[in-house]
Amino acid sequence: MLIHADDLLAFLRRCLNEPIGPYREIYIPVRQDDGDSSATTLAPLREDSRPVLDGHRAVDPAKLLFYGVRERIAPFDREPPPALLAGIKACDVKALEILDRALINKDFVDPAYQSWREKTTVFSFDCTDTAPTCHCTLAGGKPYADTGFDANAARFGDRYFLSAGTEKGRALLDVIRKHVRVDAAHDRVPAAVEARRAEMTARVVSQSAAFERSEDYDRLRASPVERWKEESRDCVGCGACTHICPTCYCLILNDESRGADFVKVRSYDSCQLHGYARVASGASPRPRMDERFRHRYLCKLVFMKSEFGSLGCTGCGRCAEACPGGIDFRSAVRHLMEAAPGVRAADGIG
Amino acid sequence: MKPNPYEAIPAVLLETIDETPLIRTLRMKPDRPMPFRTGQFVELSLPGIGEGPFTPSSSHFVTDTLDVTVMKAGFLTEHIHKAKPGDRVGLRGPYGSSYPLTEFEGQDLLILGGGCGLAPLRSLFLTLLDEIEKYKSVTFFAGAKTPRDCPYKDAFPAWRKHPKVRLVRAVDSVPPGEAWDEEVGVVTVLLGKLDIVPKNSLAVVCGPPVMMKFGTRDLLRLGFREERIYLSMEKKMYCGLGQCRHCVMGEFYVCKHGPVFTYAQIKNEEGIWD
Numbered sequence: 001m002l003i004h005a006d007d008l009l010a011f012l013r014r015c016l017n018e019p020i021g022p023y024r025e026i027y028i029p030v031r032q033d034d035g036d037s038s039a040t041t042l043a044p045l046r047e048d049s050r051p052v053l054d055g056h057r058a059v060d061p062a063k064l065l066f067y068g069v070r071e072r073i074a075p076f077d078r079e080p081p082p083a084l085l086a087g088i089k090a091c092d093v094k095a096l097e098i099l100d101r102a103l104i105n106k107d108f109v110d111p112a113y114q115s116w117r118e119k120t121t122v123f124s125f126d127c128t129d130t131a132p133t134c135h136c137t138l139a140g141g142k143p144y145a146d147t148g149f150d151a152n153a154a155r156f157g158d159r160y161f162l163s164a165g166t167e168k169g170r171a172l173l174d175v176i177r178k179h180v181r182v183d184a185a186h187d188r189v190p191a192a193v194e195a196r197r198a199e200m201t202a203r204v205v206s207q208s209a210a211f212e213r214s215e216d217y218d219r220l221r222a223s224p225v226e227r228w229k230e231e232s233r234d235c236v237g238c239g240a241c242t243h244i245c246p247t248c249y250c251l252i253l254n255d256e257s258r259g260a261d262f263v264k265v266r267s268y269d270s271c272q273l274h275g276y277a278r279v280a281s282g283a284s285p286r287p288r289m290d291e292r293f294r295h296r297y298l299c300k301l302v303f304m305k306s307e308f309g310s311l312g313c314t315g316c317g318r319c320a321e322a323c324p325g326g327i328d329f330r331s332a333v334r335h336l337m338e339a340a341p342g343v344r345a346a347d348g349i350g
Numbered sequence: 351m352k353p354n355p356y357e358a359i360p361a362v363l364l365e366t367i368d369e370t371p372l373i374r375t376l377r378m379k380p381d382r383p384m385p386f387r388t389g390q391f392v393e394l395s396l397p398g399i400g401e402g403p404f405t406p407s408s409s410h411f412v413t414d415t416l417d418v419t420v421m422k423a424g425f426l427t428e429h430i431h432k433a434k435p436g437d438r439v440g441l442r443g444p445y446g447s448s449y450p451l452t453e454f455e456g457q458d459l460l461i462l463g464g465g466c467g468l469a470p471l472r473s474l475f476l477t478l479l480d481e482i483e484k485y486k487s488v489t490f491f492a493g494a495k496t497p498r499d500c501p502y503k504d505a506f507p508a509w510r511k512h513p514k515v516r517l518v519r520a521v522d523s524v525p526p527g528e529a530w531d532e533e534v535g536v537v538t539v540l541l542g543k544l545d546i547v548p549k550n551s552l553a554v555v556c557g558p559p560v561m562m563k564f565g566t567r568d569l570l571r572l573g574f575r576e577e578r579i580y581l582s583m584e585k586k587m588y589c590g591l592g593q594c595r596h597c598v599m600g601e602f603y604v605c606k607h608g609p610v611f612t613y614a615q616i617k618n619e620e621g622i623w624d
Contacts, residue, residue: 253401281423
């Protein structure tokens, strides 16, 4: 169905104010300063918020809302409010698909993540702009979501084409239809949306052209140690890249028990930190920074691929944005792939 | 909804046994039974202090209590050594793979271990003794730095009396003033005294990384087959659930696919001995 852009934003505000629909909280990308920066952060929608549904991905990844930086995990007795997460982009939707496989599977269910996930409707929006480090197309993605969303909004002109991917998404569209004037006759992606999507994809491809690489990432293992040392030279081992990564979920557990209760608190950890894999005897499988750096690249491009069926990188480019050493994941991967024996730079592309 | 995988089973500490100046065995009684298979590990937590992975050192046929043998090596283990009988602790698990006892049946077995690596091997050994009729023979080569550093001192004389068991101990060195009438040298020198046929036998190895590395090398040279050398790997199994990723070794999680691996399984992974 089609909806006017202004009506959609007004609807989101009405959800909280009137309230209509089941959503007690709405998370949305908001502009943080008065400047002309296109940067947004995910935050609860408030009266004075300046929400931005279009544009490119927010500074922070969607995992922050579902997988807290620090949260009590046992006992877990919180009941998250029914929420709507609106305005996340395809790279974050794809990351949530990976986290779903990692955190809700037959062997293991993270109780907190599962609760947040079940209570939240993911309402993704097509990209209408790129951040300087965006490179989803290099990671096998596109600047709009095909799967993984509950509902999706594709901008064209002053309207959105809305589609649902799940029951939760259909429920959202029903609420919208009930309270907002929509053009429900349109049930196919309009040609104008197809055209804008193709144009956005071409833009990402074009800004990623300098970083094109082979997709045979297994070869990264064979990249020589000198190359890893060179690429990691400016790495200070701070862990910003892994904390901001939408698919990293390494955790540490702290025991904060008092009295007779056993309380466990889960926090983010980073494989880039020196103590990460060190055992009590002092032994560590990766004592050097270049070894930990290499581990992260292999985890993103090789290990997660074999474990979850898709790369652990969705091409959001946040790691490059966050790195205080100015290390750009895109160029590092290209250099490392080029240095791997028997690999040509653009092997397997086109 | 699935049970919370992070919830611990409360247990009470029944007694502590000082094995060496740095190694202590804790016997615990969980509030509800926690059956495990020898070789698997548990997460032991001290309320308000922390949690760490330990392989039980008791037979898996003992189900009402559970022993762990802990070497003082850091913050958590120092606190574990301070724990007193009657203290409440938490247990999660058991986790990971176990020794494949059915494959051991009717075979000559070699158990090779050193230092605190003897903890899981004591569990294996006691479990084997409980059904010793199933196995052809058990050779147990145990190493320690000095006589003082040998755990399970009181148990060795009784274990040694068993007709199907051959138990030999070695210490790296004997400081002045300490008595020792058994072998001297790193534990792998005992392999020279092996009287079973390597290519038909199975070996289980656990100990410090350097001992595992050279022990495995020597076993291969003697003719043990790589798929019949079982290694109990130690990595940082922080959560025990294959989630925290600290124990990732290439594409294996030590906590989920291990900690018991055959050498054939992991020989191509990087950093296995570190």
